[in-house]
Amino acid sequence: MSLSPDLRLDFPALDQLVGGKPLVYLDNGATTHKPRSVITAMSRFYERDNSNVHRGLHALSMRATDGFEGARARAARFINAAHAAEIVFTRGTTESVNLVAHSWGNANLRAGDVILTTEMEHHSNLVPWQELARRTGATLRYVPVIGSDGEHGLDLDALERLLTPQVKLFAFTHLSNTLGVLNDAAALCAKARAVGALTLIDAAQSIGHEPIDVQALGCDFLAFSGHKMAGPTGIGVLYGKRALLDAMPPYQTGGGMVVSVTYEGATWKPSPERFEAGTPNIADAIGLSAAFDYLDALGRPAISAHDHALAQHACTALSELPGIRVLGPKSGQPRGGLVSFAFAEAHAHDVVTFADQDGIALRGGHHCNQPLMRKFGLPSTTRASFYVYNTEAEIELLVKSMRRILKFFAG
């Protein structure tokens, strides 16, 4: 089943002109637009049910609690977690990774241990591990990215060598936000498990695009953000296996996460409350739940097929333009829904500014991947990233705009 082009009408923000041209929004890797059902779910909460959760016994508080806990159960169903208690609400991927680094990492790592990650990680799944290594004396190692332009991927032979019994955690991205590489997350988790290492998957770029089943993947932790999957900003999820979460100390402390407090100390609730100190982000959790419903109604295999097809089309068409380097897997190889490319003659910020004149929203810069950019000798790339509402016609407009830019810079 393919996606209906009519679904564009579900997204009010798409119906606008930019510089007199219809908006072509290709910056979905940074954040996606929200369907009306998500916006309505959040305003309905504020208009009718607004109240604090868990501690109240009045009607509004009970409705708010039902909405919030319903969102947790919905999140568990979306990723096939075994239990709702395995879903911790956070502000997003970054906070989810930091939670694991501080709570699990501080308690479990020491000098001699190894944290393994990859060279293609977003800073959010890299700096927290650098800091954890610094705090604990553990060593941080990277699985290299190999291949030339249009063929980049993880060095799986190096991974075999790097996965020693000293590795306590392997943290890797499912879908690279810069290369478009879609890693075989189940295979990577199985390799890590074989040496007794835990796994954390950064699913920021994949959650809204690829079917995700944490039990089939076999991961221990998985982190994602609502705003990259048609949901609101300010809400995300840390999935963790229940026994692991219950054995971890709190990340933050305060109201809502304690069983009992005396002037001398406190005892903690089990997961997930243990990790949700203070008033949670109730309205955004309810909006996120509506986003899960929206994506499941479209069908996640159909979303994945749609995004891959657009990325292939863009990759092939852009690769044919002289003076453009396309990063990531080459045309015809599996690629998630984004394409990152560099102009020989133009800086990505100029490219994005020119494209904006054509009504096209792109992203230019280092994409929070500075070490990888440095490795490739690139100051920046331009990235086009696609979602359910994008069309083949928009890819043609992108290519036309890039041709105009090439002509301008060729003088």
Ligand SMILES: Cc1ncc(COP(=O)(O)O)c(C=O)c1O
């Ligand atoms: C692969 C990847 N990981 C992590 C993040 C961080 O997500 P957030 O800023 O929503 O916490 C991003 C955001 O672009 C990303 O692309």
